[in-house]
Amino acid sequence: MIRLYISRIARDRLALAGAVMMLLLIALAAAAPWISPANYADQNLTERLSPPSARHWLGTDDLGRDVLSRMLWGTRVSLVVAFVAVGISTFFGTLVGLIAGYFGRWADAILMRFVDILLCFPTFFLILMVIAFLEPDIVNVMIVIGVTSWTGLARLVRGEALSLRERDFILAARALGASNSRVLFVHLLPNVAAPIVVSATLGVGGAILTESALSFLGLGVQPPDPSWGNMLSAGKDYIYFAWWLSVFPGLAILTTVMAFNLFGEGLRDALDPRS
Amino acid sequence: MINYLARRLLMMIPLLIGITLMTFFIMQLAPGKPTDLVTDLNPKMSSEARDRLVKLYDLDKPWHVRYAKWVKRVARLDFGESFRDGRPVMKKIAERLPATLLLNILSLILIFTAALSIGIYSAVHKDSLFDKISTFFVYVGFSVPTFWVALLLMIGLGLKLGLLPISGLRSIHYGDLSAWGKVWDMARHLVLPVLVTGLTGLAALARYSRSAMLEVIRQDYVRTARAKGLSERDVILKHAFRNALIPIVTLLGLMLPELIGGSFIFETIFAYPGMGRLGYDAIMARDYPVLMGIGTIVALLTLLGNLLADVLYAFADPRIRYQ
Numbered sequence: 001m002i003r004l005y006i007s008r009i010a011r012d013r014l015a016l017a018g019a020v021m022m023l024l025l026i027a028l029a030a031a032a033p034w035i036s037p038a039n040y041a042d043q044n045l046t047e048r049l050s051p052p053s054a055r056h057w058l059g060t061d062d063l064g065r066d067v068l069s070r071m072l073w074g075t076r077v078s079l080v081v082a083f084v085a086v087g088i089s090t091f092f093g094t095l096v097g098l099i100a101g102y103f104g105r106w107a108d109a110i111l112m113r114f115v116d117i118l119l120c121f122p123t124f125f126l127i128l129m130v131i132a133f134l135e136p137d138i139v140n141v142m143i144v145i146g147v148t149s150w151t152g153l154a155r156l157v158r159g160e161a162l163s164l165r166e167r168d169f170i171l172a173a174r175a176l177g178a179s180n181s182r183v184l185f186v187h188l189l190p191n192v193a194a195p196i197v198v199s200a201t202l203g204v205g206g207a208i209l210t211e212s213a214l215s216f217l218g219l220g221v222q223p224p225d226p227s228w229g230n231m232l233s234a235g236k237d238y239i240y241f242a243w244w245l246s247v248f249p250g251l252a253i254l255t256t257v258m259a260f261n262l263f264g265e266g267l268r269d270a271l272d273p274r275s
Numbered sequence: 276m277i278n279y280l281a282r283r284l285l286m287m288i289p290l291l292i293g294i295t296l297m298t299f300f301i302m303q304l305a306p307g308k309p310t311d312l313v314t315d316l317n318p319k320m321s322s323e324a325r326d327r328l329v330k331l332y333d334l335d336k337p338w339h340v341r342y343a344k345w346v347k348r349v350a351r352l353d354f355g356e357s358f359r360d361g362r363p364v365m366k367k368i369a370e371r372l373p374a375t376l377l378l379n380i381l382s383l384i385l386i387f388t389a390a391l392s393i394g395i396y397s398a399v400h401k402d403s404l405f406d407k408i409s410t411f412f413v414y415v416g417f418s419v420p421t422f423w424v425a426l427l428l429m430i431g432l433g434l435k436l437g438l439l440p441i442s443g444l445r446s447i448h449y450g451d452l453s454a455w456g457k458v459w460d461m462a463r464h465l466v467l468p469v470l471v472t473g474l475t476g477l478a479a480l481a482r483y484s485r486s487a488m489l490e491v492i493r494q495d496y497v498r499t500a501r502a503k504g505l506s507e508r509d510v511i512l513k514h515a516f517r518n519a520l521i522p523i524v525t526l527l528g529l530m531l532p533e534l535i536g537g538s539f540i541f542e543t544i545f546a547y548p549g550m551g552r553l554g555y556d557a558i559m560a561r562d563y564p565v566l567m568g569i570g571t572i573v574a575l576l577t578l579l580g581n582l583l584a585d586v587l588y589a590f591a592d593p594r595i596r597y598q
Contacts, residue, residue: 117293120574122536250423257418
């Protein structure tokens, strides 16, 4: 099975490109402390706002800090925030979806009405509101993005669970006396794993975009910690004469999100039993 | 149809209650008392005066009493007064709402006309150069941070080339312009915000309509239409597109909260005088009454948008109506 999926992805050029970019980014993030040419926080006021050169490949910012080093560390921040946020939202989405779909009746009615209500509020507005009340820092950003973005997955998993629960293998498991939690997590969960994995991969891209937007508005990762979003925010004041401060972090976000989206969609096609 | 509408409206009641409960509870999460802002800034405030404020906002009562009182006022669209300038919240929102609606409706029109044309053309000419280029741009549109695009457009088109104004909705000399001059002036101010607001939705819908069209084109009834000798134009637009439109209509409902959520970023970037920027300022200033007002209004708008999408859906697909 797994081998079949891998060979399908390997044949999909776009998905493969996404996977390679993804792994490369993760490697860069992991290696940031060793491959950064300078410390991301080292200021050098004599070299403020110097354009890309052999010494500073991507130039320096308004405090003379090396942009390349800050971007490498920023990769770490963006990926960690996105992975944790997606972990949280995948957990809630799966749990709520499974419970609603499997138990049906009032559990389904209550949970899905709650989802409907949440869906009436723009996610970004909810996030902004909650973040503004808490202290904006990395941990809160991860949690808030996570707990506000599970509704789509919950609906998806519920639909799957709803159609699976009448199937013979589930009825057989129940007839054999399996407890509800055993049926849910041992029999149902593996059968809805494919859409969950796909939605999590695509969710990473979304979470990176949300984090960068929040940091751009000053409500996300706080300086001096580097994040692509707050680098863009700091760079926008100098955009007219220091283009490198605005161009490179934006490109980094674009490439990263695209890598996860390409891979996620390739994964969806590869895991689709109809194909 | 009337039956369907009535059922659909009845279903909105629990959602309405849910929305007000949700807004109310998010506000209860807020740290400190809402009166802190008034009291902390005024060292001369006596404890009696403080108690009076607590009484005024019913902070000494249990939550359900406060909720009931709040909902009663909300039913009359009374959200109280802003903490910042003491003006009625509803008035502040009413001033800003038209600008936001204008922006989002224009974006929706852009999204639907452009995305459907691109989607249909790409599907009909699958694997053509146009299809490949548009697919690439759709991927970029999906993955690009829109606020960054906004920034680049402001610099490129606004500052470097000086083609378009980059902030606000009107020029300083707006008052002196002729009627047409005013429309032209506003239109120029709207170009960048509308473009940026519509970007993500455009990419999503172009993609979605392309795959919906591809799905439909393969169907037997399209082949039948061709076999009857209809012109290709009629086959695509009347027989294929109409059926592809059914799933597309449902996207409208999902797109609305996204669009309005975007207003909070883009209106701030473009200094656009709409509800999004009012909300952003209120968040920064922790102006609770304004936030609760905006939260409720935004959710209501989404609810109405969903209703509209469902009605359109029922029009597009007779099976829904007669269920």
